Amino acid sequence: MEIISLTYPLNDCSDLLQNKKLAVAIGHFDGVHRGHQNVIRQAVQIAKQSGSLSAVMTFLPHPKEVLGHGDHYYSCLTPPEEKQALFAELGVDIMLVVKFDLNFASISPQQFVDEVLRPLQAEHVIVGFDFTFGSKGRGNAEMMRSLGNPGIKVDIVEPLYENGEKVSSTAIRAALEKGDIVLATTLLGRPYELDGIVVHGDARGRTIGFPTANVELSKPYVTPCLGVFAIKVKVAGKTFCGVLNHGMKPTFNKEEIRPVLEAHLFDFHQDIYGESITIEFHSFIRSEKRFGSIDELIQQIGADALEAKQFFGIA
Template sequence: MEIISLTYPLQECPAVLKDKKIAVAIGHFDGVHRGHQNVIRQAVQIAKQSGALSAVMTFLPHPKEVLGQGDQYFSCLTPPGEKQALFAELGVDIMIVVKFDLTFAAISPQQFVDEVLRPLHAEHVVVGFDFTFGSKGQGNPEMMRTMGSPDIKVDIVDPLYENGEKVSSTYIRSALEKGDIALATTLLGRPYELDGIVVHGDARGRTIGFPTANVGLSKPFITPCLGVFAIKAKVAGKTYSGVLNHGMKPTFNKEEIRPVLEAHLFDFHQDIYGEPISLEFHSFIRPEKKFGSVHELIEQIGADAKQAKQFFGLA
């Protein structure tokens, strides 16, 4: 998959598109959840049928971040690198990343069609039913269909529902905040995943029989609620099952500090400080709590590990 970074106003059509047409799915696509996948797969299918290149157009940073409409958008479900990998898995040929700044935010819906889509040789656009574009989100899919006629066709994808609620990034964030990992997995169509680096902690885990990998996040990921989770970790070229605590370590800490991610991997004995690690969240085991003694903590960690092993069919 090829990556094209663009800034408005476009100076010229990117070389890879000079003599090509594209079928393009447009959206921010944070999470690349099942609803997003429906939009993207439709663009990929149309491209295959028409002989065009399949493309995804997304925006960086998040429009609401630039427009000051929410601090929560500084963190995301899928930072750009993760998004790129997921688009590639869906068979996308080209990822178009448009810099979202105040200049781009001010263009009219008609300018978006005439000065962005047409110069990129878009012959088919696929968007979700609630997609908006242009200054103050004045444009909607039906307007795009009218403005793009006759050379740009527009497909509008209906929403996808789960439990009577629209599948959305907001719904996934809410599920993670509540520790509903099963729901988040269903909405995403895959386990929720974080990437980071194994960093030095206080090394207390090994003294109580449960050595842990302390994970420093490498990107601004949304993190699940505080608590204990059954996880799979990809590190040093292999995948391991394990149990992870996301919390303040209240048994040891007297003052509240920022939460940490500590993963205990089953049957793992390597030194992996400084190694990249990927964490998949598979099940919520329990909320974080403070114990009266280190002995009680050790007993609970043992019980947590047993529950995670049972979840993965290891016990």
């Protein structure tokens, strides 16, 4: 999959796109969840049928971040590198990354069609039912259909529901904040993942019989609620089951500090300091709490590990 960065106003795009027409799915696609996948797969299918190139147009940074809607959207479900990998898995030919700045945010819906989509030779556009575009979101999917005529056909993909819950990035964020890992996994269509680096911690886990990998996140991810989780970890080319604590370590810390991620991997004895690590969340075990003694903590960690092993069928 080719990645093309674009800044408005666009230069001549004919060479970049091999003089081919595009079937392009447009959206921010944070999470690349099952609803997003429906939109993107439709673009891929149309491109194959018409002999055009399939493309995904996304925006960096998040429009809501640029337009001052708070820090909530500084954190993400899928950073650009992860989006890239997921788009490629879906069979996309080109990832178009449009720089979202105040200049781009000020263009009208008509300008977006005439000065962005037409220069890109987009002949087919696929968007979600709630897609908006142009200054202050004045354009919607139906307006794009009107403005694109003639020459640009627009397909509008209806929302996807799961047990009455609309599949959306907002719903996934809410599920993670509540510790509803099962719902987050269902909406995403895969386990939620975080990437990071194994760093040195205070080594207390080793002294109580449960050595942990302390993980420093590589991107500003949305993190699940504080608590203990059954996880799988990809590190050094292999996958291991384990249990993870996301929290303030209240038994040891009397004052609140920033949350830490500590993963205890089952039957694992390697030195992985400095290694890249991917954490998959599979089940929420319990909320974080303070224990009256180290012995109580050790007993609870043992119970947490057993619950995780039973979840994975390895107890």
